[in-house]
Amino acid sequence: MSLSMGACPHAWRHHLHHRGRMWAASPAFRRQLVLLRSLAPTTCAYGGRASSSSLRPHAMSAAAGPVYEADAEAVVRRITPPLDRARHKGQAGKIAIIGGCREYTGAPYFAAISAxxxxxxxxxxxxxxDAATVIKSYSPELIVHPIxxxxxxxxxxxxxxxxxxILTEVIKWMERFDCIVVGPGLGRDSFLMDCVSNIMRHARQANIPTVVDGDGLFLITNNIGLVEDNSLAILTPNVYExxxxxxxxxxxxVNEENxxxxxxxxxQKIGGVTIMRKGKADxxxxxxxxxxxxxxGSPRRCGGQGDILSGSVAVFSSWALHFLLSNEQPKETSVNPMVLGCIASSLLLRKAAALAFEKNKRSTVTTDIIEFLGQSLEDICPAGR
Ligand SMILES: NC(=O)C1=CN([C@@H]2O[C@H](COP(=O)(O)OP(=O)(O)OC[C@H]3O[C@@H](n4cnc5c(N)ncnc54)[C@H](O)[C@@H]3O)[C@@H](O)[C@H]2O)[C@@H](O)CC1
Ligand SMILES: Nc1ncnc2c1ncn2[C@@H]1O[C@H](COP(=O)(O)OP(=O)(O)OP(=O)(O)O)[C@@H](O)[C@H]1O
Ligand SMILES: [Mg+2]
Known part of the structure; x- marks a missing residue:
């Protein structure tokens, strides 16, 4: 299972093939692939059809290169696996959040429940x-490891x-995860940072896709080697990060002109990673x-929306990886599943935020937005399709 991610800038492709064997072995999964293939847009990398107005260059400034507005709805439809009675628990994704300390218990909860x-x-x-009992008490759905x-x-x-x-305990679980999210509510304690660095190194060796957010970004900003040349890493910085x-x-x-x-x-400088710069546009x-x-999405900027995003990115990127591994036409090799995951989660969060704001106006908080994640996905991609 282990292969060095540093060796190849497109290591996610090897990863795809490797992890894919497990999925492809299931007849139900093969049936889903046929369905997914028939839904797949035929031309453009990120969901829009090249001839369609949905993929249009957007001039951010005269000096800037083209920024394409993604056809995010098409991406969501394309990578979301259909619900299938033949599938068993775990096949739609197993996600882990590394975060939660004395100060912050909301952030890891938001990310984990959103997933x-x-x-x-x-x-x-x-x-x-300290954080574990608090997080467990928010929801019985989550599996919480107080380690x-x-x-x-x-x-x-x-x-x-x-x-x-700590590392031994995490390693016991690591291979089971389709993606981990490092950072929501992690805090910045130096001992904790050292332990989490070891966890990140192990995840990388095991080819586990890793979303880095919040205090995880603080950690890697001071030790960029943790993500350097890792094409399975996704960074989701806010303005300050x-x-x-x-x-x-x-x-x-930061230069907005460019x-x-x-x-x-x-x-490019970090090498191979995907970055989603959050803001007015992601x-x-x-x-x-x-x-x-x-x-x-919404004009409310309550804290925690980035946490929803990081948990959702983990799920959608895993789905995109699985989708692409079964879609082996040569044109697909130019599509990066990490990018697809970012596009899909950004749209879903924004739609949920819009619905929550419509209902709750100024009192909209992150929990209200989470309540609408299901409806947002249903509007784009009905469960009964
Ligand atoms: N309910 C919760 O438990 C939440 C916890 N959170 C966690 O809180 C921790 C810290 O995240 P933050 O995004 O607050 O981290 P930062 O330390 O980057 O930012 C803290 C705040 O300081 C201000 N700030 C930072 N740098 C600044 C600069 N250069 N110029 C001007 N203002 C600046 C901003 O208002 C920012 O929101 C993370 O672990 C995060 O996941 C957040 O996710 C929000 C929700
Ligand atoms: N100026 C903005 N206008 C519209 N939407 C925005 C704006 N800034 C952020 N968002 C939305 O909020 C999401 C989260 O971005 P934000 O900058 O709040 O993250 P964050 O600071 O990491 O959040 P958190 O409080 O969870 O740590 C973005 O993906 C985007 O959808
Ligand atoms: Mg954040």
Whole structure:
């Protein structure tokens, strides 16, 4: 199972074939593939048909390269697996969130529950002991592992043994996950950061796609080697996280006049990663193309919407990986499943936020948005199709 992700800039393709054997073995899955193939748009990489107005260059500024507005609805329809009675628990996705500490229990909960509401079968949270009971009490749906430790709870002479037993515990589970999300509500404690660095290195060795958000971005900004040349890594920075990444990696300030080139350069400099820069439009690049989703969501900017996004990205990218592995026409090799996952989750969040705002107006909070994830997906891609 292990293959070095650093060796090939398109390592997700090897990963696709490798992980795909398991899925392709099921007759039910093969039937779904036939259906998915018949639904697949025929021409363009990110869901729009090349001849259609849904894939149009969008001038961000005179100096910037083209930014394509994704046909995000087509992407969602394309990668969302149909519900099939023959499938068993786990086949629609097993996701883990690495996050949750004394200060933050909402963020890992939002990410983990969103993964389930989008359609994953199992959602785990690996958090500190302090956070675990709180997160469990929010929802019985989540599988919560109280294994992480912060500096205050570990004596100096215990650090090494505690760190290694944390890693051993996570490794026991890691191979089961289709994707992990590192960072929502993780905090920035130095001991915790070291332990999570080890977890990230292991996930990479095991070829587990990894979404990095929140404090995970703080971690990798200070240690870019953790994601360098990892084509299974997706970074989802907000305005401030993006600014810190640009400063650290490109050694300059964010330049809005040259936004798409700068995003492309950032992906290329880190090597192979996909970045979704969140904001008024969510702008996505893997260092080759730049795509955006600008469907209007909600004017409410309550905290936690990025957490919904990170949990959803994990599910949609896993679905996109599985979809592409069975779609082996040569043209498909230019499509990056990580990008598809970002496009789909951005649209779904925005649609859910719009519905939640319509109902709750100024009092809209993240929990209200999560309630509408199901309807948003149903509107695009009915469960009975
Ligand atoms: N309910 C919860 O438990 C939530 C926890 N969250 C977690 O909170 C942790 C920190 O995330 P944040 O996004 O708040 O992290 P940041 O530390 O990046 O930002 C904190 C806040 O400081 C301000 N700020 C930061 N840098 C700035 C700059 N250069 N100029 C001006 N203002 C600046 C911004 O208002 C920002 O929202 C993460 O672990 C995150 O996942 C958030 O996801 C929100 C919800
Ligand atoms: N200015 C904006 N206009 C419209 N939508 C936005 C805007 N900024 C963010 N969003 C929406 O909110 C989502 C989350 O982005 P945001 O910048 O709030 O993330 P975040 O700060 O990481 O959130 P969190 O509070 O969960 O950490 C984006 O994907 C986008 O859909
Ligand atoms: Mg965030």
């Amino acid at each position: 389930l509401k989008v359609g994953a079968d199992l959602s785990h949270v690996f958090c500190t002991k 992480l430790e912060e500096s205050y709870s570990v004596r100096d002479d215990e650090r090494e043994s505690v760190s290694s037993s 993006y600014k810190r990444l640009v400063q650290r990696v490109l050694n300059c300030e 936004a798409s080139e700068q995003l492309t350069a950032l992906c 702008v996505i690049s893997d260092g080759k193309k730049v795509t955006q989703v600008s469907t209007f």
